[in-house]
Amino acid sequence: MPRPGFVLDVDRSTPPTLFWHGEGFRLERLPTGSRVIYPPEPLDALNDPDEAIRRALLEPLDSEPLPALLKPGMKLTIAFDDVSLPLPPMRQPDNRQRVIEAVLDMAAAAGVDDVQLIAALALHRRMTESELRHALGDRIYDAFEPHGLLTQHDAEDPAGMLHLGTTDEGEDVEINKRAAESDLLVYVNINLVAMDGGHKSVATGLASYKSLRHHHNVRTMQHSRSFMDQHRSELHSSNWRMGRHLKAAGVKIFQIETTLNTNTFPDQFAFLQKREWEWKARDRASFLAVSKSLGRTPPRLARRIFHSINAPHEMTSVQAGEVEAVHARTTENVYRQQLVEVSGQTDILTMGLPYICPYNVNSVMNPILVMCTGLGYFFNLYRNNPLVRPGGVLILSHPTPWEFDPVFHPSYIDFFEQVLAETTDPLEIEAKYEESFATDPWYIHLYRTGHAYHGVHPFYMWYWGAHALDHLGGVIIVGGDPAAVRRLGFKPASTMRDALEMATDVVGRDPSITHLHCPPLLMADVSV
């Protein structure tokens, strides 16, 4: 029986706490009285995932069984989550491969000829061949790709998009034309965090800039508290409006969602998902071995090693059918794995950021992504109340190098060098610069033909942190490149001790300190 999440009160006998630090770790001795929030242990996996999938397809929620929806001569489109999920990439076979193979089996049995696969990129970068093969398996790839039947969503292809009107609130709903015009759109998701899935899968994953800007903006993000909490997320509401509009417009969606347990790291990194005081000799040895050898490895190589990690994630649930019914069940399963009850907010919240976030799979985590991971994702891993009090201080640990991948993140470079040099205020950035980046022909060219994130993507990353920027009294990054940290508008500190000292300028003396021990992922349910 896996143990639930846990809040540790640090006392004098507590061993140092492990902080993620990019492609490395730091051991920090937190002051007595600090709290450390540990994630629940991985839930037990489904015994037979393929059978579970088959059953979910045959006994869907609020929907006819999938085979009943499949007819000869119909147009079937299968859209699936892109490389941003799950993190780290999971060992093969990936959930998407399992599910899509099952769907294809049923489609073949029903005599469906016209089948297309679409990677639901939204404005993310196109996946590489090896990434597609990893997610779908060679069989599917080799059967579809050479015939042009495996495509990646292109939000900038005027001929490939279909405008379906606007929601009651005037939001444009524009999605992939093939998907919109199919008799059935099957969406295959991996629901890693509570924000994923539901109507967001199609309304965001297959949408255009024109449509996305209605919820990917500063106002929405500042009103999503948190965006992981569906009942308090404007982002969620907007996507739901769009999803319902799609349904009303006649787009028939069969949603298949899967959840994973938090079995995130392979054996040699097992210590990463254990609580420090429970480390065995073997854990200590492997921690020592890993950190010693990392110390001698050039950062570039260390990055390659980390990015080659495939997570031993296991499927904990699969549900199919009508979008909202499916997603309600999915969310329960996510919460079952990730929720940790925490009572009371903290003056100072510390977190160690890992080497990876949804947008730098197989590349460097650039400073903008550091901001987005810390102030966007991790800060928002709460329900009810933020972990840190209003005006509190967030301390991140990450090397934050002034480094960018010119293939994946070309517009990030210009955003960092030009926009952030002028201002870090999300509203000003949005008003002054968003449009020129979003419509820049060169970025569009690289997004459509290469593997570049869309020109507007760095703006979204910045908006992701808008709620935190609003809420916090200060942000300090420990061990980061000072120039890059300052460009982000944050304060650099060389040690955790310095950072805590600096934070007292904002929050006063004897502050309460809480450390978010993550990943593996958790979501704090904070009561005040």
Next chain:
Amino acid sequence: MIPEALAGKRVAVTGATGFLGTALVERLLRSVPDCEVVLLVRPGRRASAADRTRREIFRNDCFDRLRSELGDSFDAEIERRVRVVGGDVSVDGLGLDDEDRRLFTSADVVIHSAAAVSFDSPLDTAVEVNLLGPMRVGDVLREAGSSAHMIAVSTAYVAGARRGDAPERLLPDTPFATDVGWRGEVDAARRARADTDAESRRPDALDGFRKQARRELGAAGSPLLAEKTERLRSDWVRDRLVELGRARAQVLGWPDSYAYTKSLGERALLETRGDVALTIVRPSIIESAMSEPTPGWIRGFRMAEPVIISYGRGLLAEFPGLPEGIVDVIPVDLVVAAIIAVAARGADEAGPSVYQVASGSRNPLRYRRLVDLVRQWFRDHPIYDSQGQPIDVPEWSFPGRGRVQGQLQRLSKALGLVERAVTQLPVRGRQAELSARVEERKATVDRAMGYVELYGAYAETEAVFRVDRLLALWATLDSEDQQAFTFDPGVIDWTSYVQDVHLPSVVTHARVRTTPGRRTGPSRRERGRKAVLSPDRHLAVFDLENTLIASNVVESFAWLATRRMSSDERARFTLRTLREAPGLLKLDRQDRGDFLRHFYRRYEDAPADRLRADAWELFNNLLLTKSFPAGIRRVREHRALGHRTLLITGALDFVIAPLRPLFDDVVCARMGERDGRFTGELIESPPTGEARALIMAEYAEAEGLELSESVAYADSASDLPMLEAAGYPVAVNPEAKLAAIARRRGWHTEDWSRAAGARRPLLPMGPLLSGSGDDSRPYRPSIVTRTVRSGS
């Protein structure tokens, strides 16, 4: 009364564009209101004599005072009183047409102040201008039977490097007389020019120049190399003649060719003047004005100024000289006043006479005093370095000339070695700038060495120039004239003249920093960037390799060629390529075009469509990872400003296809194709070297754009033709040669680097393909296959 004596007179002046001449013309116009002035001005290569007069004489700040006194009537006054004739004192008959000659010879006074005053003029130039010039003026007057009073401006240093009193007497009557025949010297100088020129055209000499040009420019293309070679040749001839002049002068006892030719010029004039009335005026070292037209007025950077500034900047630690020696300096307005007084008095009835305008005997300025004054002033008014820190001036130890020269020579030699070593290194960008700095430092030292060599003698002169006749003339003036036309050297207060008048003026003219603190305005780099990104520009031309992308055609080929190879094949390919590398590099350095033609043969028989498809992957997998994001941003900035953008590259069209949308237009190499396979031959010659300048010119012409408003970005000296063609050249991460050139010419430089977070594959090869490399995959699951087959 001087103004009255010259009223209604016509005064002709030669050398009016010079320092003394300009001051003279200004004084005549301002203080002798009723005289007419005739200027003999040499027409420039493009400007007529009248144009030069307007631009180079009347626009000089010398006339500011007169301009403000006259207000709107200034131009009318000039128009009324000044006549310009085109002529040249280095040509027999002065190059005058009949009308101009009539006008010139009708003058009542002819003041000949035209001279090659540079102490390092080539021998033949100095001879033509300084030796023969006065005689030619005399000849014209004599032949016309003119009754004009000719005043020839000479120099006190005709006395040569001799000690003791130098009286105001005609040279043949002085102890300094030399019996060297001036005609023989003229012939020898002309012969020296012809001989040196012939020597410079010998094949081995020409070969040497070409090698040197190549060393400096690299593979910049033949027209540029030819131009540079010819420039090196003519510079060499000039340097040789300068050397010959100095050597000849020193052998005969003069400090330099200036004094030597001036001295012989006096004698030639005396010999040939016939009955032309003549007075010779010999000033010593003329420096900035004491009070007329304004205190400190000076024209051009003269003898003492560069030395003073070098000292103030801490570059010149030592200047040889005798502490008790006399530095004979005379303010320009004193010289002008003396000449006008002589003109008013008229020629001596007894025959040619001499006036010296010098301070040495009447009011000597000792070298030690001068040095103390200068040093004290710079301590109080330091020059500031680029960091805004005051520069401390060194203590002067009055070393001998030999010691200073020895020190400087050793330093220059050492720097020369460093410079050579650095240029050989394959460095770029910031490192390459180091070599440019070494070069600059060497130039400074060489310049200092030049000063010492040239002017050293003037700080060591032990001759004392007598001014008895000048003072006698001074005594004849009434007090009003003495007030208005002061030329008694006794009135100079050296402390005030050096510290309050001369040094402030010199420092202002040198445009050095005289205020502390960090520079507040934009840096040079920012100004350069602003200039290239000005909306006024309208064309931006880019080179590709190492300007926007740190990659080359060899890498692209390697990537494409190995795209579908197994790992064994790749290993063999790598070995083969490594073996060939040195040869390829050599060929590339010699001629870019030949290299490309030779290298592109490798594409023979390659399947065109497959390479076209693979090129997109190449772009994302290799080229983009090696790109300079700042460079790509710059292209887009130009476009955003509405500039046309043009890429000129020797890379192949299908390789750079993914880059096309970045630019408005692309000129690149294009390969022939037959039956779906590449021929390995280019359709037209690749755009390299000088062809790029041509392409730019044609493009600009066709698009109605101006090259002078265009910006060109390139990284190596082989792109010089393209850079030179543009009004705003930008050196991007320049290699040493280009860095040096860019620094010398003040070109904007950019340091663009690859994105730090880019993936860096060890070899330019794509990821191994997991399939067979063919489009037909061996394995297909049955159900999936059925779906697809029926669907496709």
